[in-house]
Amino acid sequence: MPLALLALTLSAFAIGTTEFVIVGLLPTMATDLNVTIPSAGLLVSLYALGVAVGAPVLTALTGNWPRKRVLLAVMSLFVLGNLLAWQAPNYATLVTARVLTGLAHGVFFSIGSTIATGLVAKEKAASAIAIMFTGLTVALVTGVPLGTYLGQTFSWQTTFLVVALLGLIALIGSALLVPANLKQSPATKLTTQLKVLAQPRLLLVFAITALGYGGTFTAFTFLAPILEQISGFDAHAVGLIMLVYGVSVAVGNIWGGKMADRFGPVKALTIIFIGLAVVLFTFSMTAYNPIAAVATILVWGAFAFGNVPGLQVYVVKLAEKYTPDAVDVASGFNIAAFNIGIALGSWGGGMIVAKAELMDTPWVGGLVVLAALALTRYSGVLDKRLELSPATKTNENVENQMMV
Numbered sequence: 001m002p003l004a005l006l007a008l009t010l011s012a013f014a015i016g017t018t019e020f021v022i023v024g025l026l027p028t029m030a031t032d033l034n035v036t037i038p039s040a041g042l043l044v045s046l047y048a049l050g051v052a053v054g055a056p057v058l059t060a061l062t063g064n065w066p067r068k069r070v071l072l073a074v075m076s077l078f079v080l081g082n083l084l085a086w087q088a089p090n091y092a093t094l095v096t097a098r099v100l101t102g103l104a105h106g107v108f109f110s111i112g113s114t115i116a117t118g119l120v121a122k123e124k125a126a127s128a129i130a131i132m133f134t135g136l137t138v139a140l141v142t143g144v145p146l147g148t149y150l151g152q153t154f155s156w157q158t159t160f161l162v163v164a165l166l167g168l169i170a171l172i173g174s175a176l177l178v179p180a181n182l183k184q185s186p187a188t189k190l191t192t193q194l195k196v197l198a199q200p201r202l203l204l205v206f207a208i209t210a211l212g213y214g215g216t217f218t219a220f221t222f223l224a225p226i227l228e229q230i231s232g233f234d235a236h237a238v239g240l241i242m243l244v245y246g247v248s249v250a251v252g253n254i255w256g257g258k259m260a261d262r263f264g265p266v267k268a269l270t271i272i273f274i275g276l277a278v279v280l281f282t283f284s285m286t287a288y289n290p291i292a293a294v295a296t297i298l299v300w301g302a303f304a305f306g307n308v309p310g311l312q313v314y315v316v317k318l319a320e321k322y323t324p325d326a327v328d329v330a331s332g333f334n335i336a337a338f339n340i341g342i343a344l345g346s347w348g349g350g351m352i353v354a355k356a357e358l359m360d361t362p363w364v365g366g367l368v369v370l371a372a373l374a375l376t377r378y379s380g381v382l383d384k385r386l387e388l389s390p391a392t393k394t395n396e397n398v399e400n401q402m403m404v
Contacts, residue, residue, distance in 0.1 A: 002119045005131055007173030008112055011075060012135025014166040015105050017143030018082060019047060021163075022098075024148030024242045025156045026224045028235065032156065033091045037358075038350030041221050043098050045350070048342035050102020055336045056193060056329075058103060059110040067115050067182045068174075070107065075171040078104035082164035086157050097160075106339070110332055118182040137250050140305075145243035152236050192326045193333075199322045201382065202315065202330055206337040208375045209311045212273055214341030214348075215368030216304040219280060219361040221346035223297075226358055231293040241294060248301025256306030265314035266380035269307055273373040276303040280366035284359055308338075314379075 022029070022043050030040035062070045081101035088094040116132045117125040151159040196202055219226075227233045227241060259268040279300045286292035312334060319330035345368070349361045 002177070004119050004174070004177035004179070005116060005128060007170050007177050008116055008132045009135040010166065010173065011078075011108060011170040012112065012132055013139045013143055014135075014163050014170055015078065015101075015108060016136040016139025017147050017166070018078075018101055018160070018163045019051075019105065020140065020144045021147035021151070021159055022047070023221060024144060024224050024238050025151040025159065026222065027228055028151060029156050033094070035091050036354065037222065037225050038354040039091070041346050041350040041353070043094065044217070044221050044346040045343040046095055047098040047102040047105075048339040048346070050099045051106040051339040052336040052343065054103035054106025055110050055332055055339070056106075058107045059332065060193065062107065066180065067111055067118070068178050068180050070111055071115060071174055071178060072171065074104040074107045074111075075167060075174060077101075078108070079164050079167040079171060082160045082167060085160040086164060088157075102339075106336070109335060115178065115182060119178075137253060140249045141243070141246035144246055145239045148239035148242050149236070152239060193329055196319070196323050196326050196330045196333055201318050201322055201379075202333075204375060204379050204382075205311070205315050205318060206334060208269070208372050208379065209315075209334055209337040210341035210344065211368055211375065212269070212276075212307050212311065212341070212372035213338050214343075214345030215280065215365040215372065216276065216300075217342045217345030218349040218352070218365035218368060219283065220304065220365075221349050222353060222358060222361050225353075226287055226361075227293065230287045230359060231290050233290060241297060244294060245297050245301040248298050249305045252302030252304065252306035253308060255302060257309035259306070260310035260313050265310040265317065266376060266383065268310040269314070269376045270373065270380075272303055272307045272310065273369055273376060276300075276307070277366045277369040277373065279303055280362045280369060284362040284366075287359060287362070311338075 022040075026037060026040050029043070030037050033040070062073075065073075078101055081097050081104060084100065085094055085097035088097055112132055113129050116128040120128045147159040147163065150162060223245075224235075224238050227238055228235055233241070256268065256272060259271065262268075263271075279296060283293070283296045283300065286296045312331065315330050315334040316327055319327040323330060345365070348368075349365070352360050352364055
């Protein structure tokens with residue numbers, strides 16, 4: 001395995017940690033910054049919004065730059081953003097820091113797969129991408145709980161300093177190890193991006209992604225205050241519970257991918273969304289008991305991120321049919337849809353906490369997931385109609401005759 005690939009994996013680990021560690025530190029940061037819990041929750045929303053903008057827009061604007069230059073630029077922005085968060089004197093500065101790191105996140109994962117595949121032989125491309133994305137999974141299992149522990153033990157600023165140092169190590173590793181002459185695909189034209197956004201079937205899946213992922217974050221963003229105020233846990237216990245959640249997420253990713261391969265994306269997503277909605281509704285009742293709360297969170301993690309492989313597979317499958325010259329663009333927009341879901345979900349959760357009750361977030365999140373389930377079933381019906389349409393049958397007959 002090329003050492004440059006390890007630098008990319010470390011980058012993914014640092015980025016994954018800084019994205020989700022806020023969740024475990026929300027009450028601490030709200031108190032220290034003298035803002036409300038919903039205002040602190042906006043630090044999750046605005047980061048995700050930065051990712052959603054950075055992925056398609058900044059990637060397109062830097063399309064003609066050499067890949068290594070883009071990589072070094074976004075990792076430099078990531079390090080600066082976390083250093084700014086570390087030294088942030090007030091809430092407004094911290095918001096700016098989160099937006100900057102979100103922009104870097106979006107571009108990194110847009111170009112990361114291309115760089116990873118350029119480091120290995122063609123037959124090892126999928127493995128290279130998997131290794132790089134392992135950094136994200138490991139961040140959820142270890143980085144987020146450790147970052148939460150550091151923030152609770154020392155200060156939340158310490159967490160951002162450590163993440164900045166990890167990003168700096170990854171930046172130096174990339175500068176030294178990633179070759180400058182990486183193969184580069186032609187820059188994506190704006191018309192190609194618009195073609196994807198003009199395709200109703202793809203827009204439908206982007207909506208499923210945003211709702212299915214966003215429903216989780218309506219409640220997950222405020223998990224730490226729920227655990228402290230409702231379940232009765234000490235602040236220092238939140239890091240351990242985040243570890244439980246992270247292990248469950250890792251299992252759920254694998255399980256969700258295998259289910260999508262075996263049953264197809266629509267059936268897999270149907271099962272996962274039903275399970276996720278049930279878990280969120282259940283958590284609105286079990287959160288009052290510490291043991292039941294942790295047990296529910298263990299199941300929650302598996303369903304919450306188990307939908308990711310199925311959603312990505314579904315987008316690629318439909319893009320190959322409707323926009324075959326823009327499959328990568330469609331995949332990138334789906335990544336943006338995930339983060340739009342996070343932004344809207346955490347913002348909506350903040351509105352609920354401000355105007356209603358903290359424990360209203362899980363069941364409202366469950367309703368949002370049910371909306372994603374309804375759209376998934378509708379999309380499945382459209383797929384079957386296309387398969388049964390006369391035009392499709394005619395095309396299949398022509399293809400069969402040509403094969404004969």
